[in-house]
Amino acid sequence: MKNTYNYCIAALALLSVSACKSKSGKQAAAMPPTPVNVIEAKKADALYYDKYQGTVVALNNVELRSQVSGFITGIFFKEGTVVTKGTPLYEIDKRKYEAAYQQAQANLISAKANLSKAQKDIDRYDMLLKNDAVARQTVDQAAAAYETAKSQVAVAKAGVESAGTDLSYATIRAPFTGRIGISQVKLGAQVSPGTTLLNTISSGNPIGIDVVVNEQDINRFYKLQKAYTDTTFKLQLADGNIYNKTGKIFAIDRGVTDQSGSIKVRVEFANPNDELKDGMSGVLQVLNDNSGNRVQIPYKAITEQMGEFFVFISKDTVAEQRKVVLGPRIQANVVIMDGVQQGDKVITEGFQRLRDGGKITLGPPAGAAAQGKDGAKAGAQAK
Template identity: 45%
Template sequence: MKKQTTIFALGALLLTTIYSCSDNKAAVQQQAPQAVPVKAVQVQKQHISAIDEYAATVIPLNEVEIRPQISGYITQIFVKDGQQVKKGQKLYEVDRTKYVAAKEQAEANVAIAESNLARIKKDVERYERLIEQDAIAAQQLDYAKADLLSAQSQLTAAKAQLNSAETDLRYSTLTAPFAGTIGISNVRLGAQVSPGQPLLNTISSDDPILVNFTANEKEIPRFNRLMNAENNPDSLFTIQLGDGSIYPMPGELTIMDRAIGGQTGTIRLRVEFPNPNRDLVPGMSVSLRVINQDYGQQIVIPYKAVTEQMGEYFVYVVQNDNTVRQQKLKLGSLLGSNVAVRSGLEPGQKIVYEGIQKLRQGASVSAEIVSPK
């Protein structure tokens, strides 16, 4: 009887021990963190050319309004509307008749003044010889010298009148101040004109041509570096035209305005483009494309891998022990569904791509490495 009691006690103790171990194991299993299934990508570099775009306007390097300088009637128009012209080429002619006559009259007046001056000079020379011989009164020589000064002044006035007449005659023919394209004429043959009125036409240069745009004052250091750099990409500045096509020739940043606009907080800049085929027309609105610092071999990650907290950006990096760590990033340009990373990641690191919403700092993960779509 005593033996049976002992066996019964040992059995009860063994069962208690087994149940206790099972409860402890279950508790441990309940306390152990579950690995969160996620998808991850491996960080790598790729060649990119990220573009910033600015609204811009095409302007000519040179542009001049053609206006008359004298009065008269338009008697000749030497060019067609929209024609390309060379420097010095005739454009318009104002009736020359009275200006030719005025020039001839001025030339005659100069000739008379020169003849009169020559005669008085000889009189003065003769009177000077006679005065040495006491053959004439000194007053007569004084009168002759006064006449000489008057004759010299008359010649000067006559020459000035001739210059004025020649200028008016020259202004009767209006010529192109530089090579370019002339616009649509505002006058026709027989139109009456006066100094400054009306505007006859406008001529603008074609090649090279300029593109004006504005940038925020915060970008001034960047554009200063671009102006002074010696190894910029050849296609640093390009143009997208209104139909979506890309202008085939790159430009060069040439001018930054002297000051920031007080009302706008922006600064004006100018890029020069070759324009041999006149594809760029003054006044045209285009999109100026500027390669930014995200150029060349850069780290690129899926944008959906990024989380934002208080204006800062983070990703979850998968550690060697299959836990995750939040890593702060400095982002660059958006590239479709991807984004360039300027700092914060190194090639070869693994970052969570899907399942981010389930994670926290130090969480265990079961990561499936995938290629982002």
């Protein structure tokens, strides 16, 4: 009886296993390939930039200070305007400097007269000495007087130059063509040499932008200094617009800062319309070395897993998952640095439920088809 019972249990178990296998086989056979849309990976020009925060600076910036003391008797410019090199800007009371200059000139005239007399004396004594009509000591004294007169003329000339310099300092002129700021002194103000700030003048065209880069990028910027193109440097203004002129490297600082391990780079931009002002902020865009003819695919084809990026490639009826290295985004596309070759068929829709090696068929995914039907139905109802 027990044996008959055991045989019945075994038969039922075999029937159950067979039924399960048959059912799972039917389900596996019923799983259709996943419909997907694909696009061919193509190469295209990809220009993309690294960004550095920077500050606009004048290439030449000078504080105007007086080199002589006195009272301001003239201001000859309009504040905030461009002044040309050599233009008179300020005048300091020059009466005492004119008097000193005239006195120095008079001293020079007197010294020259004494020199002329000494020259005549020595010529006369030399003639008498040839005839033994004068003592040798007298001739030597005349020669010494002549040398003294020569030195007095030299001193008088130096005095004229010094007085003339002081007189010229009484009129302060623009050292170069640039924009002058708001005056720090008014008419009648007393100024002291070297201490009183009168104004500041800055060059405006060309103008520079200073950025700080890591020491790892130094060699890159030295290469860009030797060879650059019109697309190497661009400037993004504070309002987000791109400045309509391109730049070139003006200077790279002499050394790396110990504390931060960085170095300052100054890039020069033409500024004919005075759009860039000293002190403005901006973003310097530097052409990336990897720019060029690169493989690009739609960004929507990318999936991310644990910080890594993947795409699915169509291999006939099978989906192959590949790890990719992304470059920058360019509008709706993304540059692929590694992982996809030109001509590969990249799955752009329908990959959400795919796994590596999954079966696929070309056609609109179910969601896209449903959206298309709904859109057509809505259009028919609208008509």
